[in-house]
Amino acid sequence: xxxxxxxxxxxxxxxxxxxxxxxxxxxxxxxxxxxxxxxxxxxxxxxxxxxxxxxxxxxxxxxxxxxxxxxxxxxxxxxxxxxxxxxxxxxxxxxxxxxxxxxxxxxxxxxxxxxxxxxxxxxxxxxxxxxxxxxxxxxxxxxxx
Amino acid sequence: xxxxxxxxxxxxxxxxxxxxxxxxxxxxxxxxxxxxxxxxxxxxxxxxxxxxxxxxxxxxxxxxxxxxxxxxxxxxxxxxxxxxxxxxxxxxxxxxxxxxxxxxxxxxxxxxxxxxxxxxxxxxxxxxxxxxxxxxxxxxxxxxx
DNA sequence: TTGATTGCAAACGGTTTGCATGGGA
DNA sequence: TCCCATGCAAACCGTTTGCAATCAA
Numbered sequence: 527x528x529x530x531x532x533x534x535x536x537x538x539x540x541x542x543x544x545x546x547x548x549x550x551x552x553x554x555x556x557x558x559x560x561x562x563x564x565x566x567x568x569x570x571x572x573x574x575x576x577x578x579x580x581x582x583x584x585x586x587x588x589x590x591x592x593x594x595x596x597x598x599x600x601x602x603x604x605x606x607x608x609x610x611x612x613x614x615x616x617x618x619x620x621x622x623x624x625x626x627x628x629x630x631x632x633x634x635x636x637x638x639x640x641x642x643x644x645x646x647x648x649x650x651x652x653x654x655x656x657x658x659x660x661x662x663x664x665x666x667x668x669x670x671x
Numbered sequence: 672x673x674x675x676x677x678x679x680x681x682x683x684x685x686x687x688x689x690x691x692x693x694x695x696x697x698x699x700x701x702x703x704x705x706x707x708x709x710x711x712x713x714x715x716x717x718x719x720x721x722x723x724x725x726x727x728x729x730x731x732x733x734x735x736x737x738x739x740x741x742x743x744x745x746x747x748x749x750x751x752x753x754x755x756x757x758x759x760x761x762x763x764x765x766x767x768x769x770x771x772x773x774x775x776x777x778x779x780x781x782x783x784x785x786x787x788x789x790x791x792x793x794x795x796x797x798x799x800x801x802x803x804x805x806x807x808x809x810x811x812x813x814x815x816x
Numbered sequence: 817t818t819g820a821t822t823g824c825a826a827a828c829g830g831t832t833t834g835c836a837t838g839g840g841a
Numbered sequence: 842t843c844c845c846a847t848g849c850a851a852a853c854c855g856t857t858t859g860c861a862a863t864c865a866a
Contacts, residue, residue, distance in 0.1 A: 545840050545845055566830080581848045586831060602747035607830090619795055630792070647775070649809035650764055657802050664794035690820055690865050711855075726823045731856060752855085 530558050530597050530611035538595050552577050553588045563601055563608035563627040603627050603658075617656055621663035623670070630659065675703050675742050675756035683740050697722050698733045708746055708753035708772045748772050748803075762801055766808035768815070775804065 535554050539546045556572045557564070564572070570585045589609055592598045601608045601618060604625050617630040662670055680699050684691045701717045702709070709717070715730045734754055737743045746753045746763065749770050762775040807815055 543841085543845080547840075547846065549847075579848075582830090583832080583849080584847060587846080590832095600750075602750065605747065605752065607750065619792060619797075621795075622798070628795075647764060647804070649812065650766075650773075650804075651807040651812045651815075652764075652804055653767070653806035655802055655804040657800055659792070659797055659800040661798035662796040667794065667796045670796075688820080688866090692821065692865070694822075724823075727855090728824080728857080729822060732821080735857095 528612075528614045530554065530592070530613070532558070534597055535592075538597070548577060549573070549580050549584050550588050552580075553585065554592075557592075557598060557609060557611040560611060563603075563610045565606050565608055569609065601627060615654065617658065619659045619661070619663070621666055622660055623662055623666040626663050628663065630657070673757075673759045675699065675737070675758070677703070679742055680737075683742070693722060694718070694725050694729050695733050697725070698730065699737075702737075702743060702754060702756040705756060708748075708755050710751050710753055714754065746772060760799070762803065764804045764806070764808070766811055767805055768807055768811040771808050773808065775802070 532554060535550070536546065538544070552573050553569060556569060556576075566582075566585060566589060569589065570580070570582055573580045573585060589598070593600060593609075596613060598609050598611050599613055601610050603618070603620050606625075608627060610627075610629075612629055615632040617632065619628040619630050620626070621628075661667075677699060680695070681691065683689070697718050698714060701714060701721075711727075711730060711734060714734065715725070715727055718725045718730060734743070738745060738754075741758060743754050743756050744758055746755050748763070748765050751770075753772060755772075755774075757774055760777040762777065764773040764775050765771070766773075806812075
């Protein structure tokens with residue numbers, strides 16, 4: 527379970543002659559604290575509450591930069607790009623009603639392993655896999671019943 | 672393994688007072704013949720080769736109409752929406768190099784079943800799941816090695 | 817005939833880009 | 842000081858919408 531680390535960001539900055547700006551700091555902090563998987567727009571809004579006048583361009587720049595360095599990963603759900611500060615191997619649960627995306631730890635999915643994915647296929651080279659489980663989240667399930 | 676059927680489309684049309692236009696026919700034919708998972712733009716281009724002057728609006732209308740009636744399903748890969756004429760329960764293999772999306776039959780994935788997905792989670796209501804396997808497709812694997 | 821469907825073009829929403837200004841190192 | 846990063850606005854791209862003309866039933 528490796529989450530976006532402040533130190534990893536600092537290291538990345540130090541090694542490449544890049545700069546640690548207040549905007550970047552706040553975007554990283556927000557992603558670290560996010561329990562869900564925020565969209566770029568949610569990041570933009572959250573960051574602007576703490577640091578008004580941060581532009582969308584900066585938010586997108588920073589998200590792309592983090593992504594390019596493997597510090598966050600993108601997930602597409604419901605036609606929306608979301609950012610996931612959890613970069614370890616894991617899976618997702620998506621609520622079909624509220625659209626929430628929850629993490630499912632890879633350690634829980636013992637039944638399906640990479641070797642099995644490999645054996646399913648022929649001449650392809652399998653590198654990794656992810657499972658997306660769909661249904662109703664706890665909250666929506668209660669409302670529904 | 673249920674693929675988009677001409678008859679299912681005709682039935683859908685007949686039951687709802689809708690019309691079977693040449694454009695719709697060609698879009699359906701193209702999707703049926705597609706081995707990969709075409710994007711809206713690929714559908715647009717393919718259709719225009721056979722039936723010039725078909726507008727993007729019509730392509731999008733038709734795709735959304737097929738989707739709304741469960742005759743095709745959407746998959747998001749690499750930030751692009753793709754249309755899949757295979758509506759049966761199945762999984763995907765995505766090539767990280769060329770971006771190709773291949774189907775993996777659900778019958779092949781014996782190791783991970785819905786009951787297991789359910790048992791992984793707590794108060795959520797699990798309805799279905801899909802597995803996305805990533806790596807290099809046969810063609811790219813050959814080039815790479 | 818009639819209303820669903822089409823083509824066109826404009827609108828839309830999310831993301832990127834160009835450029836002058838500003839601010840870390 | 843240097844040049845990376847920012848804010849702004851315009852551009853961009855995929856998709857949707859409004860509307861008058863068209864055409865399948």
